[in-house]
Amino acid sequence: MRVFFSKKCDIGIKAVLFLSIQEKNQKISADTISNELNEPREFISKTLQELTKSKIVASRKGKDGGFYLNKEASEIRLIDIIAAIDGLDVFKECVLGFSGCNIETPCPVHDTWGPIRERAYKLFSTQTLEDLKEKTEVKIYSIKNNLRNKK
Amino acid sequence: MRVFFSKKCDIGIKAVLFLSIQEKNQKISADTISNELNEPREFISKTLQELTKSKIVASRKGKDGGFYLNKEASEIRLIDIIAAIDGLDVFKECVLGFSGCNIETPCPVHDTWGPIRERAYKLFSTQTLEDLKEKTEVKIYSIKNNLRNKK
DNA sequence: TGTTAATAAGATTATATCATCCGATTAACA
DNA sequence: TGTTAATCGGATGATATAATCTTATTAACA
Numbered sequence: 001m002r003v004f005f006s007k008k009c010d011i012g013i014k015a016v017l018f019l020s021i022q023e024k025n026q027k028i029s030a031d032t033i034s035n036e037l038n039e040p041r042e043f044i045s046k047t048l049q050e051l052t053k054s055k056i057v058a059s060r061k062g063k064d065g066g067f068y069l070n071k072e073a074s075e076i077r078l079i080d081i082i083a084a085i086d087g088l089d090v091f092k093e094c095v096l097g098f099s100g101c102n103i104e105t106p107c108p109v110h111d112t113w114g115p116i117r118e119r120a121y122k123l124f125s126t127q128t129l130e131d132l133k134e135k136t137e138v139k140i141y142s143i144k145n146n147l148r149n150k151k
Numbered sequence: 152m153r154v155f156f157s158k159k160c161d162i163g164i165k166a167v168l169f170l171s172i173q174e175k176n177q178k179i180s181a182d183t184i185s186n187e188l189n190e191p192r193e194f195i196s197k198t199l200q201e202l203t204k205s206k207i208v209a210s211r212k213g214k215d216g217g218f219y220l221n222k223e224a225s226e227i228r229l230i231d232i233i234a235a236i237d238g239l240d241v242f243k244e245c246v247l248g249f250s251g252c253n254i255e256t257p258c259p260v261h262d263t264w265g266p267i268r269e270r271a272y273k274l275f276s277t278q279t280l281e282d283l284k285e286k287t288e289v290k291i292y293s294i295k296n297n298l299r300n301k302k
Numbered sequence: 303t304g305t306t307a308a309t310a311a312g313a314t315t316a317t318a319t320c321a322t323c324c325g326a327t328t329a330a331c332a
Numbered sequence: 333t334g335t336t337a338a339t340c341g342g343a344t345g346a347t348a349t350a351a352t353c354t355t356a357t358t359a360a361c362a
Contacts, residue, residue: 003244004155007320010248017259029338042322049340062329065338078260093154097161098290105293108168108286109229112274116267123263135259139249142256158350180308193352200310213359216308 004120009085011039012047016081017136019057020073020129027059027066036140038147047085054084074130082124091121155271160236162190163198167232168287170208171224171280178217187291189298198236205235225281233275242272 005013014037022028030045037044048067051057058070069076082088094101094110095117101107129136156164165188173179181199185192199218202208209221220227233239245252245261246268252258280287 003241003248004246005248007248013247014249027338031338040321043320045339046321046341052340059339060329061327061337061339063335063337064330065328067339090154095155096164097154097156097158098165098294100293100297101290105290105297106286107290108283109274109278113271116270116274119267119270120264123260123267127260132259135257139252139256139258142251143249146251146256178308182308191351194350196309197311197351203310210309211359212307212309212357214305214307215360216358218309 004090005082006086008043008047008050009082011043012051012081012085013078014039015044015048015067016051016057016069016076017129017132018140019067019069020076021133021137021140022068025068027064027068029066033067036144038143051081051084054080056080056084069129072130073133074128076129077125077127078129078132079121079125091117155241156233156237159194159198159201160233162194163202163232163236164229165190166195166199166218167202167208167220167227168280168283169291170218170220171227172284172288172291173219176219178211178215178219180217184218187295189294202232202235205231207231207235220280223281224284225279227280228276228278229280229283230272230276242268 015033018033018037019028030041030048033039033048034041034044048057048059052059052067052070055070056076057067059065059067079088082090094107095113096107096109098107101110103110166184169184169188170179181192181196184190184199185195188195199208199210203210203218203221206221207227208218210216210218230239233241245258246264247258247260249258252261254261
């Protein structure tokens with residue numbers, strides 16, 4: 001079930017996080033990422049293709065090909081991935097779906113939602129993948145272990 | 152485009168807010184609500200039917216029938232409507248869609264997202280429709296005026 | 303008691319999102 | 333230079349959500 005971002009966006013974030021903890025410029029196949037994250041291979045591949053258009057990742061065809069980060073991990077933020085896939089409407093539109101919700105004609109929770117949304121935006125826009133690296137490693141290794149235990 | 156809740160949930164909230172500023176126990180037809188909120192009549196009616204099951208609103212068939220609040224406005228919170236339609240997963244599940252995101256195996260933003268989510272939950276669960284009444288009136292009248300100006 | 307105007311409820315259609323499939327292209331390397 | 337293994341990109345299928353339609357039921361009231 002969707003929480004805040006679309007499934008595709010979730011997948012994109014996970015896949016890019018996975019790439020961010022690999023050796024620099026190492027090419028990783030969609031197949032590998034799929035196995036490690038336990039997400040459909042084609043969905044991973046489609047989503048990463050989309051992210052190559054916004055220059056966040058790059059890809060290489062052919063044998064030993066795969067995906068890799070197109071910038072330094074310290075130059076990529078989660079908000080860049082979100083902007084590329086879902087867009088930033090979630091940080092702009094009215095939380096109750098009212099049209100024309102702004103300071104002149106605010107919805108009943110406009111004032112209270114504003115700061116929350118701002119804080120969320122900060123969360124995704126201040127930290128870089130480099131900042132998140134340790135936490136990312138811990139989480140991604142736990143997925144792998146979890147899968148092993150289930151077999 | 153979806154922001155935080157489903158379209159149906161948005162519609163439910165708007166419709167119940169609309170009912171909350173009517174004279175007590177006055178029955179309002181789905182048709183009227185549809186016109187005032189500028190939303191599809193059938194969608195309004197379907198959604199309110201769903202909310203009758205959770206006893207938030209009540210309805211009366213036949214001539215002069217319609218929908219009305221089943222409780223005092225001071226006893227209904229936005230979270231009650233959200234729980235009835237979308238459920239409360241949005242306040243529980245991992246914002247990045249990681250499975251098993253908890254204190255033991257947290258996702259990279261688990262710690263920072265927690266307080267934001269909590270604040271959002273508070274926003275929807277502490278204020279009642281009665282508390283929001285004035286703001287609701289202002290917003291809903293602005294929709295009507297906006298529509299008139301467009302004609 | 304018949305007409306009218308409303309919701310109720312089930313069925314259906316439309317749209318967006320999610321997921322998969324397959325042929326074309328590409329590059330490594332034997 | 334042929335084989336292999338990867339992405340690319342277009343097409344398609346599946347599912348969930350959104351929106352509509354249709355018929356039944358209900359209640360007011362002339």
